[in-house]
Amino acid sequence: MSGEMKVFRTAAELRAYSDAERFAGRRIALVPTMGALHAGHLSLVEEGRRRADSVVVTIFVNPTQFAPGEDFDAYPRGLEADLEQCRAAGVAAVFAPEPREMYPDGPEGGKTWVEVAELSAPLCGASRPHFFRGVATVVTKLLVVARAQVAIFGEKDYQQLQVIKRMARDLLLDVEIIGAPIHREADGLAMSSRNVYLDAGMRSEALVLSRALALAETSVRHGERSREALLERVVKEIESAPHAAIDYVELRDPETLELALETLTGEAVLALAVHFPHSIGSEERVRLIDNRVLTIP
Ligand code: AMP
Secondary structure, three states: OOOOOEEEOOHHHHHHHHHHHHHOOOOEEEEEEOOOOOHHHHHHHHHHHHHOOEEEEEEOOOHHHOOOOOOOOOOOOOHHHHHHHHHHOOOOEEEOOOHHHHOOOOOOOOOOOOOOOOOOOOOHHHHOOOHHHHHHHHHHHHHHHHOOOEEEEEHHHHHHHHHHHHHHHHOOOOOEEEEEOOOEOOOOOEOOHHHHHOOHHHHHHOOHHHHHHHHHHHHHHOOOOEHHHHHHHHHHHHHOOOOOEEEEEEEEOOOOOOEOOOEOOOEEEEEEEEEEEOOOOOOOEEEEEEEEEEEOO
């Protein structure tokens, strides 16, 4: 990879770039993000660089995946700092469109949606019913424009990764969807753009998520086979943090996302979503997610 990083604001510019790259026989890896980049995002860029010649990062806070009252307006944004990080990471091109470029009919979207049935329903889909429709639609648009051969998504958003894999398969999209491991702070907290909303006290309480995942892993290693007993232990651990309010704690099949059987066998994903108070102290809450695929010995 050489030359100056390109920054595109329109789909037409990105399409022209992708066509030229493909014509030159170069493989493109797409890394879709909502910006406020951190080391977790950069680990996806690294993975992209290993798998392709040119990494294209998209930075777009997608309005259609936020419900009214969610943090769309307050979502952290900082394009200049993001571009600097992309440059330093060897990104070939950044696509940072305005909402009207992606949604000419307005930020509530157009008439056409991509919906991935079943996989979108539980977990994050239960508490955020429009979320995966927004995600699947915007990722489809990005893939169609960028024509990447490979696209990288974090396992941090585990359900999202499964939804996108399924969508790419069902729509016969000519792209390989790759999951990259969860990047964590040294103390175990999964990196997230929303972590900046936590004050020092909540930041330290939030460690309960990774602790609960580790506890579950140890429990199955020591012979726990009951789904309910395991969930109970995990819930108790999370509730030991005084300000943690659980959205969900569930054990599901890692691929189909169906509920794990009461007697655990094979593999199960333990998925957590927990609210903490926002540092601005209002009624706003910060919703953190984390997960681990448990292998039952
Ligand atoms: P976001 O900007 O939060 O929408 O995330 C963009 C991409 O980065 C998604 O594929 C996320 O799963 C991924 N991602 C976010 N945080 C992490 C993390 N801590 N480790 C790995 N991937 C991450």
